[in-house]
Amino acid sequence: MITVTADLNIPRGCRIAQQGSGILQSQYKRSMELLEAAERVHSTNRYRQLDQEKKQMELSHKRARFELEKVASDSARDHEHEVDRNQDLLGRIKKLEEREIDAAKNLSDQVEANRSVRKNLEALNKKLEERDSRLNSANQASSSLKDEIRELKQKIQNKDSTISSQTLENQELQEQLDLQRRKYQEVSQLCQSLQAAESSCSEHIIKIKELERRLTFQEQDIAIVKTVKLEVARLPDMEKELKRLREDNAFLRESRENCSLLKEEVEGLRRKLERMEKTKEELINVELDKERLAEKLHAWENLGQSTGLNIRKPDDLSREVIQIQQREIALKEQNYTLNSRVRSVERSQAELRAEMSQQRSKTLEEQKKRETQEALVRRLQKRILLLTKERDGMRAILESYDSELAPTEYSPQLNKRLREAEDILQKTQSHNAEMEAQLSKAQEETMTIKLQLQTVELELECLKKQQTSVADSSSLATKEEVSILRQKIEDLELERQRLEKQNNILEMRLERHNLQGDYDPVKTRVLHLTMNPTAVAKQQRQQEVEALQEEEVLDLRKQMESSELRNQRLKEVFQRKIQEFRTVCYVLTGYQIDITTENQYRLASVYSEHMDDSLLFKKGPNGSMQLMETEFSKTLGEMVALHLHHQKSIPAFLSAVTLDLFSRQTTI
Amino acid sequence: MTSTLKGITLKGSAELVAEFFSFGINSILSPLTPKLKDYLTNVVSQLKDWLFECTVQKLVLVITCLETNEVLERWQFDIECDKSAKESSAPREKSIKTIHDEIRSIIRQVTATVSFLPLLETPCSFDLLVYTDKDLVVPDMWEESGPQIIDQSEEVRLRSFTTSIHKVNSMVAYKRSEAV
Numbered sequence: 001m002i003t004v005t006a007d008l009n010i011p012r013g014c015r016i017a018q019q020g021s022g023i024l025q026s027q028y029k030r031s032m033e034l035l036e037a038a039e040r041v042h043s044t045n046r047y048r049q050l051d052q053e054k055k056q057m058e059l060s061h062k063r064a065r066f067e068l069e070k071v072a073s074d075s076a077r078d079h080e081h082e083v084d085r086n087q088d089l090l091g092r093i094k095k096l097e098e099r100e101i102d103a104a105k106n107l108s109d110q111v112e113a114n115r116s117v118r119k120n121l122e123a124l125n126k127k128l129e130e131r132d133s134r135l136n137s138a139n140q141a142s143s144s145l146k147d148e149i150r151e152l153k154q155k156i157q158n159k160d161s162t163i164s165s166q167t168l169e170n171q172e173l174q175e176q177l178d179l180q181r182r183k184y185q186e187v188s189q190l191c192q193s194l195q196a197a198e199s200s201c202s203e204h205i206i207k208i209k210e211l212e213r214r215l216t217f218q219e220q221d222i223a224i225v226k227t228v229k230l231e232v233a234r235l236p237d238m239e240k241e242l243k244r245l246r247e248d249n250a251f252l253r254e255s256r257e258n259c260s261l262l263k264e265e266v267e268g269l270r271r272k273l274e275r276m277e278k279t280k281e282e283l284i285n286v287e288l289d290k291e292r293l294a295e296k297l298h299a300w301e302n303l304g305q306s307t308g309l310n311i312r313k314p315d316d317l318s319r320e321v322i323q324i325q326q327r328e329i330a331l332k333e334q335n336y337t338l339n340s341r342v343r344s345v346e347r348s349q350a351e352l353r354a355e356m357s358q359q360r361s362k363t364l365e366e367q368k369k370r371e372t373q374e375a376l377v378r379r380l381q382k383r384i385l386l387l388t389k390e391r392d393g394m395r396a397i398l399e400s401y402d403s404e405l406a407p408t409e410y411s412p413q414l415n416k417r418l419r420e421a422e423d424i425l426q427k428t429q430s431h432n433a434e435m436e437a438q439l440s441k442a443q444e445e446t447m448t449i450k451l452q453l454q455t456v457e458l459e460l461e462c463l464k465k466q467q468t469s470v471a472d473s474s475s476l477a478t479k480e481e482v483s484i485l486r487q488k489i490e491d492l493e494l495e496r497q498r499l500e501k502q503n504n505i506l507e508m509r510l511e512r513h514n515l516q517g518d519y520d521p522v523k524t525r526v527l528h529l530t531m532n533p534t535a536v537a538k539q540q541r542q543q544e545v546e547a548l549q550e551e552e553v554l555d556l557r558k559q560m561e562s563s564e565l566r567n568q569r570l571k572e573v574f575q576r577k578i579q580e581f582r583t584v585c586y587v588l589t590g591y592q593i594d595i596t597t598e599n600q601y602r603l604a605s606v607y608s609e610h611m612d613d614s615l616l617f618k619k620g621p622n623g624s625m626q627l628m629e630t631e632f633s634k635t636l637g638e639m640v641a642l643h644l645h646h647q648k649s650i651p652a653f654l655s656a657v658t659l660d661l662f663s664r665q666t667t668i
Numbered sequence: 669m670t671s672t673l674k675g676i677t678l679k680g681s682a683e684l685v686a687e688f689f690s691f692g693i694n695s696i697l698s699p700l701t702p703k704l705k706d707y708l709t710n711v712v713s714q715l716k717d718w719l720f721e722c723t724v725q726k727l728v729l730v731i732t733c734l735e736t737n738e739v740l741e742r743w744q745f746d747i748e749c750d751k752s753a754k755e756s757s758a759p760r761e762k763s764i765k766t767i768h769d770e771i772r773s774i775i776r777q778v779t780a781t782v783s784f785l786p787l788l789e790t791p792c793s794f795d796l797l798v799y800t801d802k803d804l805v806v807p808d809m810w811e812e813s814g815p816q817i818i819d820q821s822e823e824v825r826l827r828s829f830t831t832s833i834h835k836v837n838s839m840v841a842y843k844r845s846e847a848v
Contacts, residue, residue, distance in 0.1 A: 515823040515839050517728060517744055517815045519799055524725055527798045527806060528813040529711060533704055534732050537793040541734060 077665075099572065336480060342467065349463045356456045363449045366442075373442040380435050387428055394421060590658045600628070603654070607661035608632070615657070617650075625650055675759030676767070681833040682719035684764070686712050688771045688829075688836065689745065693729055695779050696743055697794060711796045714807065718800060719834060722749035726799035730816045734791045739818045741785060741842045743778075748835040760832040770829035774838055777826050786845045820844050 300317075398414065519526065586592045590606040599619040608614070616628035627633060627644060636657060643653035676684070690712045694700065700708065718724040724747050731741040753760070797813055806812065818841050826838035 512823065514746070515744070515825065516821055516841055517726075517742055517817050519726070519815060523802050524799050525802050525804065525806075526813050526815055527800055527810045528795055529707070530809055530811050531707075532795045533707060534730075534734075534793040534795040537734055538737075 095575075102568070102572070338469075339478075339480070345463060345466050349460075349467065352456065352459055352463060356460060359449070359452055359456050363446075363453050366446045366449045370442050370446045373439050376435065377439050380432060384428070384432055387425070391421065391425060589654070591654065601625075605658060605661050607658065607665050609661070609664065615654075627653075675761050676764060676831055676833065677757065677759045678722075678753045678833055679720060680759075680764075681753070681831040682716050684767060684771070684831055685719050685747070685834045685836060686716040688774070689715060689727055691771075691775055692745070692778055692838075693743075693796070695775055696729060696782055708796075711798075714810075715798060718798070718804075719747070719749070722751045722754055723801045723804050724749070724798060725801065726797075728797040728799070728816070730795045730797060731788065731792050732795065732816070733788075734793055736790075738843070739816050740788060740792065741840065742816065742818055742821070743840050744838070746837040746839075748837070750833050750835075753833045762830075762832040767829065767831050770827075774827045774829055774836075778838070781824065781826065781840060785840070785842050818843050 398418065401414065582593065586606070591603045592606075594602045594604070596602050596616070601617045601619070603615040603617065604613070605615075610632075613632040614630060615633055616630050617625045618628050619625055627640065627650075633640065639653055639656045639660070643649055643656055647653075690708065693708060697704075715724065715727065726747060727745045729741075729743040730739055732739050795813075795816070797816060820843065821841040822844050823839060823841045826840065828835060828837040830836070
């Protein structure tokens with residue numbers, strides 16, 4: 001480029017130089033040549049420079065390419081990491097979504113709770129409003145009360161003023177009162193002096209009275225003394241009289257004793273007399289008895305003589321009596337037997353009477369029959385007579401006809417008639433014979449019945465006789481019967497008492513049952529209102545119990561739900577925390593720790609070159625950790641030897657592994 | 669009171685006896701809530717009809733423990749109806765004053781009796797049973813029931829009164845206290 005421009009400039013310069021001078025032209029040419037040489041040197045330099053630059057560029061290019069390749073590999077590795085992370089993040093997103101759903105559920109629950117709370121709030125608001133209204137009313141009341149208070153205060157002020165005036169008055173009055181009091185004291189002093197005077201006066205009066213009384217006593221005493229003096233004057237006469245009287249007295253006493261003795265004697269004599277009279281009467285009675293007994297004795301002796309029994313002593317009599325009693329007993333026994341016989345006979349008699357009456361009725365019937373039969377016979381005889389007459393009449397007529405008519409003319413007719421008539425006759429005769437036979441039979445029957453009747457009558461008569469003979473002994477039988485009946489009555493009475501007791505007991509029981517409320521379901525039915533208080537109360541109770549149970553169930557359910565929810569939340573929290581912990585561990589230590597099976601832990605380093613590179617540890621029974629062999633651990637022989645076998649430090653080993661892997665990744 | 673001062677009719681007697689039951693049950697159960705009072709008036713008005721018809725035999729007030737369903741007290745009023753009063757409407761010669769006096773003495777005895785009966789310590793309720801003739805038609809709202817007899821009871825017979833048409837014998841049975 002430069003060269004080109006130089007070429008262009010030359011012609012122009014040449015023209016100038018042709019116009020000026022040739023020196024200038026040579027100079028110019030020389031300078032131009034110099035310039036050209038300089039330019040050449042410059043360009044060569046420049047060329048070299050550019051060459052060097054080119055070489056440098058190439059070098060840098062190579063370096064850049066190298067670097068780019070390295071970056072590319074790095075980015076690829078990063079990309080893989082990113083993909084892993086992405087997966088993790090996707091997992092996390094899922095979890096988060098689940099959490100979100102749960103949160104939404106919680107939110108709905110919360111909303112519901114919120115609603116209930118709002119309702120409560122509304123109810124509370126209403127209550128608040130009510131309270132406000134009450135408060136307002138109360139405020140009004142208080143304001144009115146305040147007004148009242150003000151009024152009352154005014155009144156009080158008024159009252160105060162009046163009170164002050166009153167106190168003033170009071171003071172005046174008290175002054176007056178003091179004056180009055182002083183006056184009163186003076187007066188009272190005067191009064192006291194007066195009273196003292198009065199009391200002394202009354203004492204004097206009392207003294208006077210007493211003195212007067214004594215005076216009267218004195219007068220009385222004087223009178224008494226006078227009378228005593230008179231009596232004393234009479235005393236010797238009195239003593240004389242006394243002596244006389246004493247003598248009299250002694251005499252009288254003696255005479256009185258005599259008198260009482262005499263009286264006793266009289267009494268004794270009287271009693272004796274009475275006794276004597278009584279004995280006299282008794283004597284008379286005894287004599288009379290004696291006579292009577294003598295008569296009796298005579299009679300007995302006579303009896304003994306007349307009866308031929310040896311009754312001379314009471315023993316004999318008693319023996320006789322015993323014998324008689326024995327005989328009586330035997331007779332009684334006989335009587336009993338006779339009575340029983342009489343009863344049996346009476347019974348048979350009754351039976352026979354019944355039979356007899358039957359027989360009589362039969363005989364009556366038979367007699368009636370016989371009479372009817374006789375009547376029949378008579379009628380039949382009459383009829384027979386009539387028929388014989390008729391027959392005779394007919395024969396006569398026939399004979400007349402026979403005589404009148406020729407025998408040849410009507411003979412068949414006549415013969416026929418004749419035969420008919422004869423037939424009738426025979427029939428009647430046979431009937432007659434039958435009737436007669438019946439009659440004779442009836443007569444025979446009546447005869448037999450009569451015979452029976454007679455025999456029955458005979459029996460009756462003999463029975464009557466027997467009865468009369470037995471009648472004497474029947475009284476004893478009745479006695480026996482009476483005793484039996486009495487026994488029976490007693491038995492029945494006992495039975496009745498027993499039954500009465502039983503009846504009483506049963507009645508008491510019935511009463512008790514009645515008291516307890518028993519009833520006869522046949523006659524009675526028990527009714528009550530369907531909606532009675534007991535039924536209602538029972539129903540209410542039932543409902544309450546059910547409601548309580550329901551409430552309890554609901555409470556339990558709620559508790560269960562809340563506990564489940566808490567459990568769920570705890571689980572979530574734990575999971576979250578565990579995840580967080582694991583990520584923190586991963587980030588801080590550079591190892592992802594997983595539990596593969598029980599007591600086995602797999603550690604994967606952040607910087608591991610392959611996805612499968614991992615270390616496997618096993619927890620021993622005493623808590624110590626042991627490295628298990630893996631493909632990856634086989635490559636770490638040196639570190640295992642150094643840190644685990646020699647230093648016995650797992651953390652040191654892990655750190656060494658981390659450092660190693662890290663250095664491997666960064667230094668290429 | 670429709671009856672005159674001179675005597676007493678069937679209707680008057682029924683009203684008197686019903687009034688007695690109302691008073692008596694009130695004095696046994698007092699105090700009553702208005703709801704229970706309504707129930708009582710309802711029963712007594714029905715009872716009045718039956719008394720007028722002479723078809724009622726007993727009125728029983730049963731007090732039941734709600735927890736155990738046991739009958740603790742049983743006030744029984746036996747009613748003897750003179751059914752001939754249904755045919756003849758002529759009033760009986762018994763003054764209402766004497767009947768009132770008799771009723772008053774029974775009510776007094778009932779209230780005195782309540783005080784010596786065992787205390788009702790548990791929540792209780794009561795029911796009114798009416799023993800009627802078997803041929804009676806059961807009205808609406810009424811149903812047949814058992815006699816609700818007390819197991820192991822003590823019985824006390826109280827006074828009785830008569831209007832000369834209806835005779836009422838009162839008694840009370842209660843659960844023996846050691847048996848509770």
